[in-house]
Amino acid sequence: MTEHGDLDHVSGRTTTGHEWDGIKELNTPLPRWWLTTFYLTILWAVGYWIVYPAWPLLWSHTTGIWNYSTRAEVAAELANLEKIRGDKMVALGNASLEEIEKNPALLALARARGKTVFGDNCAPCHGSGGAGAKGYPNLNDDEWLWGGSLDQIMQTIQFGARSGHPKAHESAMLAFGKEGVLKKDQIVTVANYVRSLSGLPTAAGYDAAAGAKIFAENCTSCHGDNGKGNQELGAPDLTDKIWLYGSDEASLVETINSGRAGVMPAWVGRLDPSTIKALTVYVHSLGGGK
Amino acid sequence: MNKPVSPTDLQLDEDAPLYAAQKKVYPQSVSGTFRRTKWGLMAFCLGVYYLLPFVRWNRGLGAPNQAVLVDLPNSRFYFFFIELWPQEVYYFTGLLIIAALTLFLMNAVGGRIWCGYLCPQTVWTDLFYAIERLIEGDRRERMRKDAAKGTMKLERFAEILLKHSIWLMIAWWTGGAWVLYFNDAPTLVKQLITFQAPMIAYIWIGILTATTYLLAGFMREQVCVYMCPWPRIQAALTDEWALNVTYKYDRGETRTSLKKANELRALGQPVGDCIDCYQCVAVCPTGIDIRNGPQLDCIQCGLCIDACDTVMTKIGRETRLIGYDNDINIHRRQEGKPPIYRIIRPRTVTYAALIAAVGAVMLYALLTRSLLDINVLHDRNPVAVKLADGSIRNAYTVRLLNKRGFDRVIAIDIDGPVNATLHVVGADSVTQDRPMIILARDTTTELRMLVTAPAESNPAKSVPVNFRVTDIGLGEVATATDHFVSP
Numbered sequence: 001m002t003e004h005g006d007l008d009h010v011s012g013r014t015t016t017g018h019e020w021d022g023i024k025e026l027n028t029p030l031p032r033w034w035l036t037t038f039y040l041t042i043l044w045a046v047g048y049w050i051v052y053p054a055w056p057l058l059w060s061h062t063t064g065i066w067n068y069s070t071r072a073e074v075a076a077e078l079a080n081l082e083k084i085r086g087d088k089m090v091a092l093g094n095a096s097l098e099e100i101e102k103n104p105a106l107l108a109l110a111r112a113r114g115k116t117v118f119g120d121n122c123a124p125c126h127g128s129g130g131a132g133a134k135g136y137p138n139l140n141d142d143e144w145l146w147g148g149s150l151d152q153i154m155q156t157i158q159f160g161a162r163s164g165h166p167k168a169h170e171s172a173m174l175a176f177g178k179e180g181v182l183k184k185d186q187i188v189t190v191a192n193y194v195r196s197l198s199g200l201p202t203a204a205g206y207d208a209a210a211g212a213k214i215f216a217e218n219c220t221s222c223h224g225d226n227g228k229g230n231q232e233l234g235a236p237d238l239t240d241k242i243w244l245y246g247s248d249e250a251s252l253v254e255t256i257n258s259g260r261a262g263v264m265p266a267w268v269g270r271l272d273p274s275t276i277k278a279l280t281v282y283v284h285s286l287g288g289g290k
Numbered sequence: 291m292n293k294p295v296s297p298t299d300l301q302l303d304e305d306a307p308l309y310a311a312q313k314k315v316y317p318q319s320v321s322g323t324f325r326r327t328k329w330g331l332m333a334f335c336l337g338v339y340y341l342l343p344f345v346r347w348n349r350g351l352g353a354p355n356q357a358v359l360v361d362l363p364n365s366r367f368y369f370f371f372i373e374l375w376p377q378e379v380y381y382f383t384g385l386l387i388i389a390a391l392t393l394f395l396m397n398a399v400g401g402r403i404w405c406g407y408l409c410p411q412t413v414w415t416d417l418f419y420a421i422e423r424l425i426e427g428d429r430r431e432r433m434r435k436d437a438a439k440g441t442m443k444l445e446r447f448a449e450i451l452l453k454h455s456i457w458l459m460i461a462w463w464t465g466g467a468w469v470l471y472f473n474d475a476p477t478l479v480k481q482l483i484t485f486q487a488p489m490i491a492y493i494w495i496g497i498l499t500a501t502t503y504l505l506a507g508f509m510r511e512q513v514c515v516y517m518c519p520w521p522r523i524q525a526a527l528t529d530e531w532a533l534n535v536t537y538k539y540d541r542g543e544t545r546t547s548l549k550k551a552n553e554l555r556a557l558g559q560p561v562g563d564c565i566d567c568y569q570c571v572a573v574c575p576t577g578i579d580i581r582n583g584p585q586l587d588c589i590q591c592g593l594c595i596d597a598c599d600t601v602m603t604k605i606g607r608e609t610r611l612i613g614y615d616n617d618i619n620i621h622r623r624q625e626g627k628p629p630i631y632r633i634i635r636p637r638t639v640t641y642a643a644l645i646a647a648v649g650a651v652m653l654y655a656l657l658t659r660s661l662l663d664i665n666v667l668h669d670r671n672p673v674a675v676k677l678a679d680g681s682i683r684n685a686y687t688v689r690l691l692n693k694r695g696f697d698r699v700i701a702i703d704i705d706g707p708v709n710a711t712l713h714v715v716g717a718d719s720v721t722q723d724r725p726m727i728i729l730a731r732d733t734t735t736e737l738r739m740l741v742t743a744p745a746e747s748n749p750a751k752s753v754p755v756n757f758r759v760t761d762i763g764l765g766e767v768a769t770a771t772d773h774f775v776s777p
Contacts, residue, residue: 029308034309140672
């Protein structure tokens with residue numbers, strides 16, 4: 001293996017016999033402990049094979065004598081997390097919603113827990129920050145279809161809207177056009193009247209008196225005489241600046257023609273009571289809570 | 291210094307080993323200036339290391355009273371009057387830069403001062419050698435005892451046992467002192483004695499016991515020669531003016547025995563001062579011959595200077611045949627010129643200036659750092675919310691830091707869109723427009739804040755909004771600027 005061909009005249013030492021372009025390499029032996037350490041690391045690796053999962057087999061793999069698995073470790077950590085969370089969530093479960101908002105520690109916990117749960121369950125419709133989308137209410141603003149107090153928010157989260165749960169919010173808007181209650185031109189007229197309620201410009205040649213009449217005859221039972229809405233029925237305030245399905249004439253015509261009946265699932269039974277509390281407080285704290 | 295070897299003197303080793311066994315070094319005891327300096331520095335370094343955790347520093351109620359403490363569970367570092375939070379870890383970057391520059395400066399002035407006198411590897415190895423010498427005797431005795439391995443007597447066995455016991459005890463205390471920096475020292479000592487300390491403490495003591503015992507008892511010079519990167523870096527950083535432990539061959543050569551030298555001197559022939567007594571080799575802790583010139587294995591501890599000075603004094607020649615010097619002066623003396631020393635030169639001035647500059651920046655940053663701080667993060671989704679009455683609301687996550695050791699009341703003001711109002715979620719404000727909050731001591735508080743601009747103010751697409759927190763009692767102020775966005 002070692003061909004020590006030459007001796008180096010300057011150093012008086014042997015060379016390794018390797019030569020590159022006339023340059024020869026001195027033989028500078030590594031310390032033996034270095035070699036021993038190297039062999040020990042190989043032995044160490046063998047130790048790994050024995051104690052940890054290592055070799056693939058045809059349908060499985062060697063599991064190692066410690067029976068270690070990353071999955072089991074994750075499961076244990078999650079169980080431990082639940083245990084840690086458990087005590088705190090009990091405190092959350094025992095406090096009333098108002099008490100949670102008044103207590104900085106509980107509020108921080110509820111907001112943190114609520115934010116996570118919101119991301120997992122609510123974000124697909126309401127958006128990750130609760131900003132909503134067309135047909136899915138923005139939870140940051142102060143317009144609430146079914147009420148924005150802590151209790152009302154919790155009620156809605158628990159049972160949903162038109163979810164099929166017996167306690168869900170049920171009422172829906174009639175499809176005035178499809179059901180033949182209003183004709184096309186009447187719908188356009190009342191749509192313009194609704195726009196005027198919140199100070200939006202109306203179409204040229206629109207008959208304000210006719211609009212008011214149609215509104216009074218068909219809409220006030222739910223939306224109120226002055227269009228301020230009714231949270232008991234989930235009827236939105238038509239005089240404010242917030243529009244769930246759009247405020248332009250075409251959108252309003254579509255709304256009146258076909259009706260609207262957005263659905264929100266019931267979360268009772270899917271989320272435990274203290275989690276629903278946390279979620280309630282979180283949504284309430286987004287900024288629009290009453 | 292390597293002299294060409296004549297071909298006839300070369301011996302071809304057909305089976306030269308690829309791996310070399312460690313050659314045990316038997317440094318002889320020595321006395322002199324450098325030995326005394328090393329004893330002093332060893333006492334100082336070890337004293338600081340072992341005793342510092344017990345120094346107390348009053349920080350008030352509820353805060354640890356240990357002068358130097360790394361509080362990992364609470365993410366705090368205490369150093370006398372300084373308390374650092376994790377986000378201030380850049381101070382350590384500054385310290386590391388200063389440490390590196392100091393190493394460079396030492397090297398430019400006096401070679402491997404760090405390696406020879408201050409490096410923990412040197413200090414502990416020196417201590418372990420001292421114990422070995424105390425128990426087994428000096429160089430010759432130790433060599434004789436090791437050579438007589440086959441015929442071990444009970445007495446020798448007892449010696450070895452005693453040596454390793456003391457080594458292990460020191461090693462154990464090295465690990466023991468280490469963990470004291472991470473917990474209240476007196477409490478932890480009590481726990482350790484009564485075996486009630488946390489397992490992690492015992493594990494770390496075990497690790498440091500093992501490394502100290504192994505590195506100072508067995509690996510010794512192998513660490514410096516094979517493991518440590520500094521000798522390689524040092525060789526690249528040095529220059530011709532740096533003073534290194536040097537054999538002044540201009541004076542020493544030609545080496546001649548004392549007797550022969552005297553004879554030749556009587557005849558008026560030129561003779562070197564080196565009498566080839568090998569004392570410099572005998573005392574060397576890395577087992578090298580300094581007369582071969584500057585080399586990687588030399589940690590420049592100066593013990594060969596002491597050894598040579600002793601001999602020179604004895605034979606009545608001038609001392610410092612080996613001393614801190616450089617090749618320039620050797621050549622100058624050979625040419626009959628006086629030696630010159632340039633401690634102050636561009637390289638050393640640059641290093642010193644850099645150290646001063648980094649130190650000044652760090653000191654300034656430390657003295658002017660705020661103990662009240664605010665960080666503002668604008669909500670990303672949604673960036674802005676239109677309310678029923680047409681007004682615009684932006685939400686912010688605000689983190690307030692109180693680095694003082696007591697609770698304090700702060701007021702929050704904003705300066706942004708016209709007539710904008712501020713609401714802090716979950717905080718009952720004394721006054722509607724000026725929320726006041728209690729910040730707990732030595733911690734951060736995260737709050738959700740809502741800024742609402744009325745519809746009439748009709749703010750532009752993006753308006754800067756300035757958050758200002760004021761400590762009601764102390765008047766300390768911290769500000770942060772973000773933006774108020776309209777949809």
